[in-house]
Amino acid sequence: MQTTTLLPEELHAAFSGARGYLAACSTGLPTHATRAAVVADLDARPDLVHYAAVTERCRSHFARLVNTAPERIAIGSQTSVMVGMIAASLPDGATVLCPEGEFSSLVLPFAHAGRDIRVRAVPLADLARAITADVDLVAFSIVQSATGEVADATAIVDAARRNNARTLCDATQAAGWLPVDAEMFDALVCHTYKWLCAPRGVAFLVVGDDFAATLTPLHAGWYAGEDPWAACYGVDASLARSARRFDVSPAWQAMVGAEPALAMFAGADASALHTRVTGLASAFRERLGLPEPLRATPIVTWPDPAGADLARLTAAGVTASGRRGNARLAFHVFNDESDVELAVAALLG
Structure with a gap:
């Protein structure tokens, strides 16, 4: 049984190629270990x-x-x-x-x-x-x-x-x-x-x-x-x-x-992981002037009925999603502050 507690930075290191991928709420990215296990x-x-x-x-x-x-x-x-x-x-x-x-x-x-x-x-x-x-x-x-x-x-x-x-x-x-x-x-x-x-x-x-x-x-x-x-x-x-x-x-x-x-x-430190991913989402909301939700969540949505913001994000290399007339981003453990900056720059120029 695994006894060590993994911190967010250790989980972050388990992934690569995640820059601009803000769509864990649609599907996650595979870890290095998952790729290796499937290939083996x-x-x-x-x-x-x-x-x-x-x-x-x-x-x-x-x-x-x-x-x-x-x-x-x-x-x-x-x-x-x-x-x-x-x-x-x-x-x-x-x-x-x-x-x-x-x-x-x-x-x-x-x-x-x-x-x-x-x-x-x-x-x-x-x-x-x-x-x-x-x-x-x-x-x-x-x-x-x-x-x-x-x-x-x-x-x-x-x-x-x-x-x-x-x-x-x-x-x-x-x-x-x-x-x-x-x-x-x-x-x-x-x-x-x-x-x-x-x-x-x-x-x-x-x-x-x-x-x-x-x-x-x-x-x-x-x-x-x-x-x-x-x-x-x-x-x-x-x-x-x-x-x-x-x-x-x-x-x-x-x-x-x-x-x-x-x-x-x-094996992850659940509290630290929660703090990390919701903190990234909160930083993004602050930059965009979006309100904080009642309960912290790493999923950020805002009205985008014509899909214009989603198109801007896509053009800037950000993988996001649109649901029910909203743009939707999700910050997970494979993301970091550079993903916040990339998404903000795509939307604010």
């Missing part, structure tokens, strides 16, 4: 036993990252598939509450689940107050994709508990820069290709035992067996007693690339 795997003969061991190490790294036990974690490839399993397990006529403008992968599985499941949306700032006794599940991203707004997770969870509602948190835009405690929620989903800088195709579901008992393992395959190697054929295999019964078969090569990245972020 391509040069080697496939070894399924090795891949399985890598997968279990990835599960353990993510458990450490979000403060939970590996036995509570199921592996997947996309968050929407895991959310779909939860949606299929809700009772007929259930009510799901979510923020307005929430990322589609978290809400469409409920909206199209049928069985008279109702989805109600309110502004994120009103989410806790909108939780009433008729709500069965509150589904929300702890950091909003379109705006970077950070939810008041404590208030939302407290309100849900008072009203006997379950909570489902998406940490895809949070894990990797914001300290996350998965034990707060009934369930947490996270894809790792953004702030955790892993290859696309590695996602996780953390689920508490009580909530897990209500879920149906719709996607169970051989890897969901108590003994996967004995569960390859037929209908007699016993599913795992842990959250592994919700596993899908791992994307082997993606896991190989994910392992060094997950290990690195799991």
Whole structure:
């Protein structure tokens, strides 16, 4: 087990070629170690036993990252598939509450689940107050994709508990820069290709035992067996007693690339990393005269309905994104003050 605590400057050194890349909220950049692991795997003969061991190490790294036990974690490839399993397990006529403008992968599985499941949306700032006794599940991203707004997770969870509602948190835009405690929620989903800088195709579901008992393992395959190697054929295999019964078969090569990245972020000084990336974003906002958000976030958005600012950034060699009529920048550990200066110069001249 890794015992050293990695500081932001050590994480920064794990990357190269990042100048002007301000789009971790779209997809992260691979570390040197991830590149080396993928290349080495391509040069080697496939070894399924090795891949399985890598997968279990990835599960353990993510458990450490979000403060939970590996036995509570199921592996997947996309968050929407895991959310779909939860949606299929809700009772007929259930009510799901979510923020307005929430990322589609978290809400469409409920909206199209049928069985008279109702989805109600309110502004994120009103989410806790909108939780009433008729709500069965509150589904929300702890950091909003379109705006970077950070939810008041404590208030939302407290309100849900008072009203006997379950909570489902998406940490895809949070894990990797914001300290996350998965034990707060009934369930947490996270894809790792953004702030955790892993290859696309590695996602996780953390689920508490009580909530897990209500879920149906719709996607169970051989890897969901108590003994996967004995569960390859037929209908007699016993599913795992842990959250592994919700596993899908791992994307082997993606896991190989994910392992060094997950290990690195799991070993990082979470508080120092949070301070570093939100500080870069704050410096950018100050230069542009943009207001500071209620809760610190490394994602910066501002109105850009015609895309003129995004075009200026692109022309200056800055990789950014546009969402819902806004320009969007994201400062991560592979960025530094020179990226702030590059983006400011592109916009102010």
